[in-house]
Amino acid sequence: MKQFKLPDLGEGLQEAEIVEWHVKAGDEVAVDQLLVSVETAKAIVEVPSPQAGVISRCFGASGDLLHVGEPLVEFEGEGEDSGTVVGNLGHASGTSDLAADDFIIGAAPSSRDARPLPVMPAARELARRLGVELGQLEGSGPGGLVTVADVQAADTQPTAGEALRSVRRTMAKNMSRAHAEVVPVTIVEDADLHQWDAGARDPMVRLARAIARACQAEPALNVGFDGARLSITRHQHIDLGVAVDTPDGLFVPVLRDVGNRDAEDLRQGLARLRADVLNRSIPPRELMGATITLSNYGTLFGRYASPVIMPPQVAIIGAGVIREQAVAHQGQVAVHPILPVSLTVDHRAVTGGEAARFLKALVEDLQAAE
């Protein structure tokens, strides 16, 4: 069967809608006789017959959308398909007898397929993630450029769930970015707190001091790492990010210069940060610039963890629940309060040896009586 396929009726048009057929199967037509009226994005166009012959089939009915390269009519008799688009396009392979319903799927081979579709890089990435087929899109940008909005509009599977907002949205984005970039290694140890004064159990202030001491012992973990330029910035001060859980999500306010502050100063600073976060009155600058982070989930539940490092930081310390535990002490089994400590480092910037030395200094400071 010889098929006449829908040509590009304008300049770079992709499709046309059938308005009205002027012939039907069985009709004999002459060259240039009017076959069908179609509407493109630009015009209503009368399509004449490219040849004389008897029509054996008309594809599609009024209102149907046909893509360029799809069959329009079929002529009786043998013969190769007539060209569609100007120039030197190939012909459809084989002579498949298309069922009336599936002509809309798949166009004839066309040089258009080899042409790069103009797509914004961000839109191309989004389409890849959403599984949107770019080839089907008509770009709304200049020169038919496919934009992010086009891809979003073409996403036929919008999420059924609730969209993330504000703090949780920021958390999701930051965590994705961190996870994509950081190479995390976790090492864990227990700190035996039996030397602590039984009444004075404020692990936050001790943890802050221990981290400061550990940074002084092993400065390699108090640095900023630029993965793109592969460079390290050594920090003069230790600014400790303190992860705070709130109903709205995760906040990490920053306790400044923990290396040069006494215990009382740290206690007051921590109390102020917590209160500000819970009141949602913390200024944005107080949430920026941490050089190392502490996640004290010990106030909640859990023993060890591998919390996520936020670049450019290279280390995060996790503190679990202090519990009474049977330990070997001076050749005897004894029951001591034990604080489980987890240290996660970015192995791109930190060696295993540096991590271990840091953790050792941290645990030793925690275990000290004062």
Next chain:
Amino acid sequence: MPLSVPISYTRYLDDHGQPSGELPGWVDDPQLLLDFHRQMTLVRAFDQKCVALQRTGQIGTYASTLGQEAIGTALGRAMTEADVLIPYYRDTATQLQRGVAMQDILAYWGGDERGSAWTAPGALEDFPICVPIATQACHACGVASAFRIRQQPRVAVTTCGDGATSKGDFLESLNLAGVWQLPVVFVVNNNQWAISVPRSLQSAAPTLAHKALAAGIPGEQVDGNDVLAVYDRISIAIERARAGKGPTLVECVTYRLGDHTTSDDASRYRDADELSEAWKHEPIGRLQRFLHGQGLWDEEKEQQLQRDLGERINAAVEAFRSLPEADPGAAFDHLFAELPERYRQQRDELLIRAAALGGSAHD
């Protein structure tokens, strides 16, 4: 203060093919009149075929010349082989009259560079079709300057639409042609529409020919649907330029009976009544009625002519269809005497890509 500088308007035949005054002496040449009629009829039939070929995907975008057959036919006939045509995209009639083969014109609109490399002896140095609006007016001044420098008695003739007369390129060219007294003729096909912009919104000038006055050159209007008037006035303008008396602007007042191009749908912005009124003034029927009146034409001759032209057109379409596939690098072949290095690199890159696509392009 309204501008009231008179501009002459020439018409010899009215809508009914009746002389509207004394006819010029050369009209006593039946063969010339029959040639005009035959040629305009060919243009219209060929034009219709071009649209059908675009509608069936066999050529690309095409700019129909429907209703404006008289201008190109008269213009092409008024030029000599020594003159050079610098055309725009609505010059099918002019190119055909200059001797460019129909299959070459089809090849051009089919995106084939060979369509501009015609071998018609009467049009060897004619320029290819210019699509950017009004830039060809500048090219024409360049050609005319060359004739002056070489001291050749030749004339550059350039065409454009009404919309192009608003462009700087056009106005600058008029100015240059005037101040240098170049042997160039500007022919404006005022078909009342620049795509969807009507003449009334195009310019506040009373006529487009008035634009010549500021450049110090003569400007005049002719009835663009009267092949006798167009031929008469353009012939005079060309001979004036050839004689070293400088440029002329001839505004041919006509009507675009078709869409702007095959990518356009004029019914979206143009009143149907205006279109049917314009059909009453179209040029072929007018000349035919005149020939009938002169006893030079009848129904039998008309039918024979339609058959002959149909065969010629079909043969040209077949020749176009059987043209061997163009070299993918052809787009680079006609721009420079010697291809600059950066274009050479681009061409090589294209050829590699084309070879990679070869399977689908040649099977």
